[in-house]
Amino acid sequence: MTQIKSKKFMLLDPVQTDHIHCESCPIRHRAVCARCEADELELLEEIKYYRSFEAGQHIIWSGDKMDFVGSVVSGIATLSQTMEDGRTQMVGLLLPSDFVGRPGRSGAAYDVVATTDLVMCCFRKKPFEKMMETTPHIAQRLLQMTLDELDAAREWMLVLGRKTAREKIASLLAIIARRDASLHLNAKNGPLVFDLPLTREAMADYLGLTLETVSRQISALKRDGVIVLEGKRHVTIPDMERLLEEAGDDSDGGMLD
Template structure:
């Protein structure tokens, strides 16, 4: 059923896995060749589970196209999304055998994968890959901690605005956006958003429509979002905008 073609795989995925987020200038030709040897692509349909929590992980990799979530579930069914996977994000944990979370594709998704064992061996032999991975992990840690503030202290409206703000920002940087209204496709169902934000899907629906009524966002259909004024959205999210007042 997957409608993704190999032709759609972005060019920049050709080389170093680390290049997805930021160019790794120190990757040498022979390293790239080695990486190419252990590299392969996998495609997933919307809704498909990529990895089950507890399963043996046999690869690491990064998202090339599409969106996924890292999800944790309690015995009684309460669910929390603990991470969003947007294009360029890294998945997998070197040095750990089994997955800690469910990884689910929320849209049709292409992953660039590396067999775990050879990748780990390469990490040992190539120090700057470990160093780059450390940077990426520290970024993820910052993101997780920022999200703790969202979950612990923000109102439903602020939570929604925070989520939209994050997706909008990522989308804008990915497409080298320069000023003007930002437009993007919301890659999550109301339920997935609720699970990310610690809300119910009903509350998500109500708050999104409230933001729409008040002109903070515009909606075409249920998923296509336009943000006419990003600063306004940030303000709704409760982020320090501070417009450069900081020293």
């Protein structure tokens, strides 16, 4: 719907798309291939290729035939569903190392759209499926990742079904803040700072709200000092505890191992 083609984004082409060796791949230890041994990586090398997408580009259309699966190497994409009348719900946020596509199914179930410039490591589907049967390390890792996604989806169902608009926004900010912290491994006590990777509309689609409500609630959280905004996208969280209270989340974020 909204195609971002600005040259600003095109400039920062984040990864040399031609020849990355798995060994030196930035997501080597977090993607489907995380558990693979050197010889297994060799097999993957042979069935993989890279594709780059610009911000705003559709990567996959729901219903299309899929001849590949793959991993996000860099950039961010969204997974979403749309009803005939245009109502859309985001059902996943794809970050580097996240897996795209479903082995054993020929059609795509969701739309996948790049929200930033993005690089994908694609595997030809047929050979990948064959490899899944012969290489337990891949299936094992994929299972782990799928279970994590399922947990995330269920967490999100609570947000969608039972939280107020204000709590929804706070929850989204908390999630983005947390992931950003774990990515940059900041000194964890300082105030968290990050840029929102989503437009107000995309946030609304994630949260089951309208973009106006998103805007209003962000303004309210800013007015109440829960967050500090510079420009439209740059966010500072002075007090994470406070934000979590606003999100209705119980304190310490319930770590389960």
